[in-house]
Amino acid sequence: MIVSIVAGARPNFMKIAPIIEAIQVAKERGADIGYRLIHTGQHYDKKMSGDFFEQLGIPLPDTNLEAGGGTQAEQTAAIMVRFEKELIAHMPDLVLVVGDVTSTMACAITAQKLCIPVAHVEGGIRSGDWTMPEEINRLVTDSITNYFFTTSEHANANLRNSGVSEDKIFFVGNTMIDTLLKQTPKFIKPQFWDHYGLAEKEYLIMTLHRPSNVDDAVQLQSIISVLEAEENSLPIIFPIHPRTRSNIEKFGIKLDKVIAVDPLSYLEFNYLVMHAKGVITDSGGITEETTVMGLPCMTLRNSTERPETCTLGTNELLGSDPQMLEQALVRLYSGNWKKGSIPPLWDGHTAERIVNHLCEIFQVKSEEAVSVL
Template sequence: MKITIVAGARPNFMKIAPIIHAIEKKEGITYRLVHTGQHYNKNLSETFFTELNIPKPAVNLEVKSGSQATQTAAIMVAFEKDLEENKTDLVLVVGDVTSTMACAIVAKKAHVKVAHVEAGIRSGDLTMPEEINRMVTDSITDYFFTTSVSANKNLLKAGTPENRIFFVGNVMIDTLKKNLPLIKRPNFWDILHLKEKQFYVLTLHRPSNVDAKKDFSKLLQKIMDESDDTPVIFPVHPRTQNILNEANLNFENLHFVEPQGYLSFIYLIKNAKAVLTDSGGITEEASVLNIPCITFRNSTERPETCELGTNRLVGTDFKKIDRAFKDLKANNWNTYTEIPKWDGHTATRIVEIIANGYEQ
């Protein structure tokens, strides 16, 4: 069996790594890795191949950035040509980035079966590009690999046949557990005189939080007011950097750093006092590492991180942000409870199902 695995953006690399490693141990399955080039900053793509021990991709489509429509179209055109030249039995897509949706559409129109890893998650927020990507991908997927019971319920509610839904767990946690012994201090640790549990990690990149300069500035000001004098480490996403350049923000304890490789970023999360974010995937990692997580969103596609993890949603509601920081400083925070099948063996389950012909 031949499988084409698609990756394009930072979160994808952590998801495909354990799947590739599981395939390499399984006879009768070969794979071809296609990198769409959706993220092209070195620390958002190339570094991950080295750190996670992933072979270089067979091809990089090098689509780079653009509007939603421009990027989607570029990926589809490039992937269609690649798929025509490299026949496959299955296209496996992961997560919810533009590459996920675009390549699923191309595969389906080419009459190639599609498997979606991390299928069924829903935030209910149609203003998020990722939510549209999830919905479109799942509407044409053949085999659904899910991370949670809530994802299963979402798919069943949408009419997905039960025998196509495979509750396997979370491949992100496979990668996290495997690489914890390898995490390393970032090179700015000593320069900034950071100490364990005495700094915050901040990530913001969602359009709803960062695209309006005035609102973004207000949110950042609120976060810094609540942080007191505690250092705040902000690895800046490329799209956020452009806005920051215009905002002219200056806080003594706010430190902008380059996008981090996986091993150094996990080191930061593991040793932080708390994580402040609008990312979904980071809430998973923070929860499993039992690090308090404040999320600047009103909804989440990963409710298990709030119910069993360490995540709390505050949106941009200043009263909720006040309460969250008050509880954080008083050590009044939920601790991690084991989430079903987030055990480090998800990729093995996925590959076994594929090898057995997708039958439950």
């Protein structure tokens, strides 16, 4: 059995690393399973892509489609045209896509057009917000997926409610957490730690990249103003997305207490997260990592596709009103943040479960099954 594994953007890389490792372990134990790794090139900047391959021990891709740049429509088209050629030249038994980026949707469509079954890791998650490009990617991908590997009962329920049969849903956990738990001992202190006089639990981390937060001058200025006006605020480290930096410059927004730094590698960024007092974000994946770390997380969005990080974890959904952020910071500084727990099966063994299910589905012969603890 040959699996074509697709990755294209920063959120994908930490999700595929443990799956590749689990396939390699299964093969060493006698399973007739292999893979081709396809990098679509959706993120082509070294900090957004290359560092992840190096730090997470991901093998070099078998091919890079180099489909980065352009509008979403242009990028989708480029990925589909180039991925079709890859599939025709190297026909797999299954295409495995992860997450909810443009590459996820584009490659799922291309595979199904060639009658190749698709498995979706992180299938079933929903925000309900169709203004998010990721939500469209999820809906389209899941509408043509054959096998769903899910992170939570919320995702399972979403799939059942959309008519997916139970035998296609496999509740396995979260591969991002596999990577987080494995890599924690390898986290790297950023070089600027001493330069900014950072100390454990004496600073915050912020990430912003959603168009609703960073493409609107009034909204972005309002968020920054709340943080700059905080009398009791700690330093705020802001690894800044290239588009966000461009908008800050274009809108003439001044940063003082908010310290903008370049995008960080996985090991550096998570070192900062682990030692921070709290996180401000509009990302989805970071809310999962902070939940496992037990770290307060403030999400500047009106909806989340990962509700378990709020109902079970340490995340709070603040909405789009920056004043809600001000109130959340008061609770954080006063020590009144809620205590969270880790969602079921977020235990570091998700990739093993995925590979075991693939071997069962495709009746892969093996001398010894992959061990799942």
